[in-house]
């Protein structure tokens with residue numbers, strides 16, 4: 638996953654433009670790789686505080702850091718919507734694929750602004766529209782059209798919750814950021830075939846995997862077949878499945 642999504646993290650690091658000696662907060666860090674990328678660019682004096690509210694994720698990130706020899710990274714259990722950090726305590730914040738999953742992204746962005754020092758910057762990535770991300774949209778749509786999960790209500794947290802450019806523009810403004818910019822970063826999922834797509838997507842999208850896990854075997858198999866046919870056709874046509882991400886910078 639890291640190999641294929643790395644272009645998004647590289648752009649985030651470019652936009653953040655952290656300087657040697659800075660303290661950078663990685664919010665909702667998951668496996669931690671985006672923070673490690675930033676950490677390398679500000680070593681040895683700068684440091685990254687890698688945070689997530691899931692202890693299991695943070696443990697995995699810690700092991701990942703040890704494997705990669707990332708030394709200037711510290712880890713802390715932290716809820717992005719209610720940060721146990723002082724005001725004005727970090728120079729930059731990076732968050733890849735996090736805010737759209739939070740109950741109240743504006744609250745999390747307000748917290749982000751509070752902990753940023755004056756002139757500090759946040760760079761974050763959220764998924765663009767479902768039609769630009771069929772790798773995730775096709776399984777979700779299949780579950781919705783078959784009546785297994787309700788369509789998401791506007792404002793519900795989820796993978797596409799901040800896909801609408803209007804919502805993106807609105808969130809940093811309501812959180813009190815002085816200015817922001819949005820750009821798109823495209824990359825390709827290079828699956829070996831529909832089976833790899835299915836397995837990787839289910840690992841990435843927990844709620845999808847949970848919903849499928851509750852269905853009878855036969856129904857699950859039908860959904861997998863239908864999705865795999867469409868993914869297979871895209872792979873046959875272009876050799877990869879496209880993905881699109883909004884990268885937002887606010888200061």
Ligand SMILES: C[S@@+](CC[C@H](N)C(=O)[O-])C[C@H]1O[C@@H](n2cnc3c(N)ncnc32)[C@H](O)[C@@H]1O
Nearest residue numbers: 665666667689690691694715716717718733734
């Ligand atoms: C899709 S993963 C992204 C992980 C990583 N940033 C990446 O790009 O690979 C989302 C992460 O957000 C974390 N998360 C969701 N809501 C959070 C919150 N309110 N505070 C902290 N972490 C949160 C989850 O535990 C999960 O690790």
